[in-house]
Every structure is written in C-alpha cells, then in structure tokens.
Amino acid sequence: MPITEMIRGGRIEDARALFDKLSNRNTITWNSMLSGYVQRRELARARKLFDEMPKKDVVSWNLMISGYVSCRGWRHLEEGRSLFDEMHERDFVSWNTMISGYAKNGRMDDALRLFDCMPEKNVVTWNAMITGFLNNGDAKRASDFFKRMPRRDAASLSALVSGLIQNGDLDEAENVVLEYMKTCDRKEDLIHAYNTLIAGYGQKGRVADAQRLFNQMGFEKNVVSYNSMIMSYAKAGDMSSARELFDQMNDRDNVSWNTMISGYVHVSDMKAAVKLFYEMATPDALSWNSIISGFAQAGKMELALDYFQIMPQKSLVSWNTIIAGYEKNAGFKEAIELFVRMQAEGVKPDRHTLSSLLSICAESADQHFGMQIHQLVTKIIIPDSPLNNSLITMYARCGAISEARTVFEETKFRIDVISWNAMIGGYASHGFAKEALGLFESMKSFKVRPTYITFISVLSACAHRGLVEEGKSYFKSMICDFGIEPRVEHFASLVDVVGRCGQVEEAMDIIHRMPIEPDKAVWGALLGACRVHGNAELARVAAEALMRLEPESSGPYVLLYNMYADAERWSDADEIRVMMEKNNIKKERGYSRVDSSCS
DNA sequence: GTAGGGTTAG
Numbered sequence: 001m002p003i004t005e006m007i008r009g010g011r012i013e014d015a016r017a018l019f020d021k022l023s024n025r026n027t028i029t030w031n032s033m034l035s036g037y038v039q040r041r042e043l044a045r046a047r048k049l050f051d052e053m054p055k056k057d058v059v060s061w062n063l064m065i066s067g068y069v070s071c072r073g074w075r076h077l078e079e080g081r082s083l084f085d086e087m088h089e090r091d092f093v094s095w096n097t098m099i100s101g102y103a104k105n106g107r108m109d110d111a112l113r114l115f116d117c118m119p120e121k122n123v124v125t126w127n128a129m130i131t132g133f134l135n136n137g138d139a140k141r142a143s144d145f146f147k148r149m150p151r152r153d154a155a156s157l158s159a160l161v162s163g164l165i166q167n168g169d170l171d172e173a174e175n176v177v178l179e180y181m182k183t184c185d186r187k188e189d190l191i192h193a194y195n196t197l198i199a200g201y202g203q204k205g206r207v208a209d210a211q212r213l214f215n216q217m218g219f220e221k222n223v224v225s226y227n228s229m230i231m232s233y234a235k236a237g238d239m240s241s242a243r244e245l246f247d248q249m250n251d252r253d254n255v256s257w258n259t260m261i262s263g264y265v266h267v268s269d270m271k272a273a274v275k276l277f278y279e280m281a282t283p284d285a286l287s288w289n290s291i292i293s294g295f296a297q298a299g300k301m302e303l304a305l306d307y308f309q310i311m312p313q314k315s316l317v318s319w320n321t322i323i324a325g326y327e328k329n330a331g332f333k334e335a336i337e338l339f340v341r342m343q344a345e346g347v348k349p350d351r352h353t354l355s356s357l358l359s360i361c362a363e364s365a366d367q368h369f370g371m372q373i374h375q376l377v378t379k380i381i382i383p384d385s386p387l388n389n390s391l392i393t394m395y396a397r398c399g400a401i402s403e404a405r406t407v408f409e410e411t412k413f414r415i416d417v418i419s420w421n422a423m424i425g426g427y428a429s430h431g432f433a434k435e436a437l438g439l440f441e442s443m444k445s446f447k448v449r450p451t452y453i454t455f456i457s458v459l460s461a462c463a464h465r466g467l468v469e470e471g472k473s474y475f476k477s478m479i480c481d482f483g484i485e486p487r488v489e490h491f492a493s494l495v496d497v498v499g500r501c502g503q504v505e506e507a508m509d510i511i512h513r514m515p516i517e518p519d520k521a522v523w524g525a526l527l528g529a530c531r532v533h534g535n536a537e538l539a540r541v542a543a544e545a546l547m548r549l550e551p552e553s554s555g556p557y558v559l560l561y562n563m564y565a566d567a568e569r570w571s572d573a574d575e576i577r578v579m580m581e582k583n584n585i586k587k588e589r590g591y592s593r594v595d596s597s598c599s
Numbered sequence: 600g601t602a603g604g605g606t607t608a609g
Contacts, residue, residue: 003600004600027600028600029600030600031600031601032600033600034600034601035600035601036600038600038601057600058601059600059601060600060601061601062600062601062602063600063601064601065601066601066602091601091602092602093601093602094601094602095602096601096602096603097601097602098602099602099603100602100603101602103603122602122603123603123604124602124603124604125602125603126603127602127603127604128602128603128604129603130603130604131603131604132603153604153605154604154605154606155603155604155605156603156604158604158605158606159603159604159605161606162604162606191606192606193606194606195606195607196606196607197606198606198607199606199607200606202607223607224606224607225606225607226607227606227607227608228606228607229607230607230608231607231608234608253607254608255607255608256607256608257608258607258608258609259607259608260608261608262608262609263608286608286609287608289609290608290609293609317609321609
C-alpha cells in the first residue's frame with residue numbers, strides 16, 4: 001500500500017494526490033488516508049474525508065474517534081463521544097479508544113462510567129484504566145483495579161509497577177509484586193517484575209533498596225537483573241560498586257558494557273569510559289555515542305569529533321549527539337556544517353536534530369536560518385508540541401514576535417504549558433507587558449496550570465511596566481492559588497517592581513523576609529532602585545552584599561561612589577575609593593551602572 | 600488502516 005508508505009514518510013500531500021487519482025478505492029484505502037490525517041492531527045480534513053466516505057466500517061469510525069480524543073481540549077473529546085454514541089456496532093477498540101481518551105484528558109469519572117457500561121472488557125481496557133488512574137495521581141485505585149482484573153498479563157504488571165515507581169510509590173510497587181508472586185506461576189514474569197523494581201529503586205536513588213531486592217533474588221537472576229543493579233549504582237555515581245558487580249558477571253551483554261561506559265561518562269571519568277570502550281569486543285552505535293557525548297559534555301569537541309569521524313556505522317543518534325554537542329559548546333558553525341553533511345549523506349533529521357538547530361537559531365538570533373528549519377519541521381515532522389515550542393522560542397528570541405504568535409496559534413490544539421510559557425516569556429522579554437499579562441489571563445481561563453517559569457515572565461513583565469500592585473498580587477496568587485514556591489528569580493522581580501516605584505524600604509523588607517538566599521539579581525534590583533530614588537543607606541547594604549557575591553566586579557563600588565559624590569559626601573566617597581584600591585578593583589571605563597540584570 | 604502496555608544503556 002504505497003499510500004501508507006507515503007504517509008509514513010511524512011508525504012501526506014503526495015499520498016492525497018495518489019488517493020485522488022485511484023479509480024478503485026476500497027474502504028481500506030479510505031481508512032489509510034483517514035489515518036494519515038488523524039496521525040497528523042489534521043482534524044478538519046480528516047472529518048471532511050470521513051463524511052465523504054461512501055462506506056464506513058468500524059475501523060473508519062474508530063479512526064475518527066481516535067483523532068478527536070487524542071487532540072487536547074474538551075470540545076474534541078465531546079465530538080469523539082458523540083461519534084461513539086452514533087455508532088451501531090462497537091468493538092473493543094471503539095470502547096478502549098474512548099476510555100483512554102477520557103483517561104488521557106484527566107477525566108477518570110467519565111472513563112469509569114464508560115468502563116462500567118462496557119459489556120465485555122479485555123486486558124487493554126483494564127490496562128487503560130490502570131494507567132489512567134496512575135497518570136491522574138490515583139495510585140490506590142490503580143492497584144485496586146489491578147487486583148480486580150480477571151486475567152492479568154505481564155504488561156499490566158509492568159504498567160502498574162513502572163507507573164507506581166514513576167509516581168514515587170515504591171513501597172506500593174513492591175507490595176504489588178509480592179502479592180502477584182503468590183498467584184504467579186510464570187517465573188519469567190516474576191524476574192521481570194523484580195528487575196523493574198530494582199531499576200525503579202535505582203532511578204529514584206534508593207540504592208540500598210535495590211540492593212536488598214537484588215540479594216533477595218536468590219532464586220534466579222538474569223542479565224537484566226545485573227544490568228539493573230549496575231544501573232542503580234551508576235545512577236548514584238557509585239562506579240566502584242558497579243564495577244565490582246560488572247566484574248562478577250559471567251556473561252555480559254552490550255547493555256552491561258554500555259551501562260558501565262555511560263556510568264563513567266556520567267561521573268566525568270572519561271579515562272575509565274574510554275578504557276572500557278576499548279576492551280569491549282563489539283562496541284555498537286550506542287557505545288560510540290556514549291563516548292562522543294561524554295567528550296561533548298566535557299567540552300572536548302575535537303575528541304568527540306575524532307570518534308564521530310572514525311565510527312563505522314553512524315546512526316541518527318550519533319549525528320544528533322555531535323550536533324547537540326556543538327550546539328551546547330557554542331560551535332554553531334560546525335553544527336550547521338555537520339547538519340549539511342548529514343543531509344548530503346542521506347540521513348534524515350528528526351525532532352532532536354531540528355530542536356538543536358532551532359536552539360542555535362534562537363541563540364544566535366538567526367531568523368533566516370530559523371525559517372529554513374521551520375520549513376523542514378513542517379515538511380518532515382508531524383508537528384508536535386515540543387518542536388512547536390522550540391519554534392516559538394526561536395522566533396521570540398529573534399524578536400519576530402508576530403511569527404512566534406502565529407506558531408503559537410497553530411499549536412493550539414496540542415498546546416501545553418511550555419507553549420504558553422514560551423509565548424508569554426517572548427512578550428515579556430521584548431517589553432510587551434500588556435500582551436504577556438493578557439496571555440497569562442487567557443492561559444488561566446483555558447485551565448492551564450502555570451509553572452514557576454510562567455511567573456518569572458509575568459513578574460518581569462510587571463517590573464518592566466512598573467505595575468507594582470499587579471506584581472504583588474501575582475506574586476501572592478502564585479503562592480496561594482497555585483502553591484508554587486517562589487524562587488530567587490521571582491523575588492528579584494518583586495524587589496525590582498517594588499523598588500522601582502520608590503518603595504525602597506519595602507523592597508529591603510522583602511529581602512529580609514526571603515526564605516532563600518538572595519542572589520545578585522535581587523541585590524542588583526535593590527541597588528538600582530536605590531540609585532534612582534537616592535537612598536544611599538540601603539544602596540550601601542545592597543552594594544556590600546553584591547561585593548561579597550562578586551568580589552571582582554567594580555559595578556557596586558562605582559555606583560556607590562557616584563551616589564556619594566552626587567550627595568557631596570566626599571569622605572564616604574573617598575572610603576569607597578580606598579576600598580577599591582585595597583581590594584584591587586579596576587574601574588572599567590564608562591561603567592556607571594551595576595549590570596544588565598538590574599536594569 | 601484503529602485501543603493499553605512491552606523490565607536494563609540513550
């Protein structure tokens with residue numbers, strides 16, 4: 001079926017052209033086309049096709065429903081539901097699609113209602129409910145459902161155990177496994193579950209618990225058990241214990257080797273990583289990639305590139321690793337050259353590649369190149385939220401606010417909090433305070449929960465505009481309505497907006513009452529305010545704090561000196577000059593402001 | 600061509 005092939009290659013328009021040309025189209029042809037639109041979340045076109053279909057089978061209905069329910073937003077969910085209600089004969093897939101649609105949108109009550117009236121359930125149904133409960137923070141009911149299941153498979157157990165681990169309910173996960181043990185006669189499933197637990201404990205940094213289970217597994221350990229335990233040690237940075245276990249192993253697989261190598265990379269022990277790499281009989285792409293990424297993380301791009309050049313079978317991940325390495329190490333030119341080479345060698349970029357490149361465009365404010373990458377994004381990738389967010393950030397950093405807004409609007413069906421943050425931050429950093437705050441209000445009306453990052457932009461927008469009452473009230477709302485602990489950045493903006501309006505004493509008071517250590521942005525904001533409003537006493541306090549934080553910077557000295565000079569307090573001014581000489585501070589030419597973080 | 604999940608490296 002060439003239509004399917006084209007769709008898989010992202011060539012939806014070609015697929016449509018072929019579809020239109022076909023003279024004998026059966027229901028499967030129609031469904032393939034429909035599935036293409038659904039995959040790309042092109043709901044309007046999908047629906048048009050669906051309505052035009054001469055004959056629909058149950059798959060057509062299911063496809064259309066799944067299109068609706070996998071798009072965020074209650075409207076789509078209801079649209080899917082009404083199709084579901086219209087259906088004459090529903091199969092397992094119809095029910096399960098609808099149920100998991102509710103579950104993914106956090107509507108477990110609706111999911112439960114459907115579940116209850118579903119005449120016959122299969123494993124998928126139960127698992128959908130279990131993961132639904134887990135993702136919505138109801139681990140208790142997830143476990144209950146698991147226990148109530150008439151027939152469990154290994155997937156149900158894995159889903160529950162790994163979900164519980166993700167949620168941090170490790171003890172409950174262990175209980176479930178122990179419980180399952182009693183009724184389980186398949187040894188492999190049990191080892192599997194134990195391994196999941198060990199890995200889970202390892203992921204959460206509970207090495208002692210991982211070790212306890214590992215020792216408990218006297219009955220049978222397989223390679224994965226060892227690998228999981230090694231991973232736990234490696235995760236905790238305990239490479240000597242990891243090594244001890246690794247040396248004990250009789251038959252190691254590539255995962256064992258690679259876990260060790262990446263563990264060494266993780267603790268920046270490139271010498272050990274490379275040594276092991278050379279001892280390996282059959283290093284695979286992953287081993288190479290670990291070494292490359294290790295050197296990249298260490299900033300040694302020449303070495304990273306050496307390994308990249310000689311590695312035999314470069315995977316897409318290898319290209320992505322080296323490109324991301326250059327991106328992180330400000331080698332923008334090299335990254336772009338490699339990208340060109342990659343394409344010349346016929347390797348197609350994926351979302352990781354494009355995301356690195358978009359970061360480069362954002363960092364270097366290269367809108368022209370950014371637009372080229374944007375083209376590629378729309379051409380070869382199903383537009384998804386993370387990439388759209390990178391696009392929004394890229395345009396915003398380039399100062400192309402209206403382009404950023406266009407992408408933001410196009411994203412709206414799959415919008416997540418990061419998109420909102422990117423757009424609000426874009427407005428805020430370009431001085432569009434009104435737009436930033438307006439967007440923040442509509443974000444709330446869409447019931448999207450703001451994060452601490454949202455509030456950094458919101459507060460900085462208030463600071464920019466001198467909206468002191470709004471700033472204070474947003475700060476309060478952040479804590480009281482959303483339960484977000486204020487971070488130092490929030491305090492910096494609060495001090496900035498309060499101080500800027502002349503309430504310098506109150507700004508000082510805020511600093512005194514901060515539960516966390518103020519940083520240079522906080523003190524800088526206060527110092528800036530003191531300078532503008534001529535409060536030499538508090539300026540001295542702020543400047544002295546800054547001197548402690550940044551002993552080599554001349555800014556605070558100069559500012560304080562100028563303030564004393566303006567007030568004709570010559571003996572104080574002279575004291576500052578002496579302090580500068582004593583601490584060997586060089587006055588930079590034309591430097592009369594503190595630094596950009598206070599402006 | 601449609602639904603859940605699929606233990607260890609990245």
